[in-house]
Amino acid sequence: MKDMLKIVLSLVAIFIVAGMIMGVTYKYTAPVRFAAEKKEKEEALKEMAPEATDPIKQAGDWTANSKPYEYFEATSGGKPVAHIASTAGKGYSSYIKMLVSISPDLKIRDVKILGHEETPGLGDQVEDKSFLDQFKGKTLAQIVLVKGETKENIQAVSGATYSSRGVTKGVKDAVQLLIDKYGAGIQTAAQEVAK
């Protein structure tokens, strides 16, 4: 009985002290961390539409994979230059967070990966420019993941098929959303051009 009490006390004491150490660390590092994350987010948004002169405004909220995300509008002198959505796609071992921007003519401008927990060395290759640049200038219908060489569609990174699929799915959802929100006025015009 006495032995048991000793065991419990020794464990509890360690847990309390360790908890306090972690708590104090959190107290001092969390504000710095959140400020840095907020700043990074703003900078990432700015990168998606560098020519926008007005501050990028949040235009609304939406859900993907039952998690909340936002979409934004970048304007220059009141005229829209880009629509941006934050989203995530399910990769191999995590949700790959990203920003997707489309131009007013509903073509993809840019895709930027914000964070993920994919396999280092394999899945994280979807961050490579060579993969992401494939999305630039594509329309919604062209966003199809294929294995092997392609110019029309998106080529999966070899060894990272699941992660590639996650990114592609995320981009597709985001573009679909932005077209639903902003495409009504110009969709017909874009289809005319496509013909």
Next chain:
Amino acid sequence: MSNGVSTWGLFKNGIFGENPVFRLALSLCPAVAVTSGVKNGFLMGVAVLFVMTMTNVTVSLLRNFISPKVRLPSYVFITATWVTVIDQVMAAYQRAVYKEMGLYIMLIVAFAIILSRAEMFASKNTLWPSFVDGVGMGLGFLFALCLLGVFREFLGKGSLWGYTILPSKPLLIMIMPTGGFFAMGLMMGWLNWMDRKFFGGTGASSGGH
């Protein structure tokens, strides 16, 4: 264990005599998982070096306080505390490094090598030898990861530290987990051969997981 062994001997022990990966054969799963590139291996090694040293020091200081019957939960909790502290501090002040390393840091809690050093060494030794053992073992792990990383990245991707060196990928399988085991086996065999041939050692690896 530390009686009569010099500081330098202890330090060297972690890097060569009882190298965590090549000799003790511990923490092989992370060693295979992260060494598809030199950079990943190096960053992981640095994180382990930190946690290893801190855990050894803490366990050594508390060795008379920790009840022997619950020593394992205590060790794991101490490791988890230091891992969390490092994770939070890096997330706040070293954003660029954290983006590269954030994936791995939390994994360190479950590393066999850290638990085994706490159990085998730090719980039986005073502060200074435990500190030296932690640094030595950490550097040994770092060394092993870098060696594996160079071998695998060069053959698998034709690059080093992310910089392309060869125009082709000579052996793509090397960056896959399968190739990791091949590379590790070859390295272990090579080091044992060297040991036997030039240093007169027995060249034996003890089993682990």
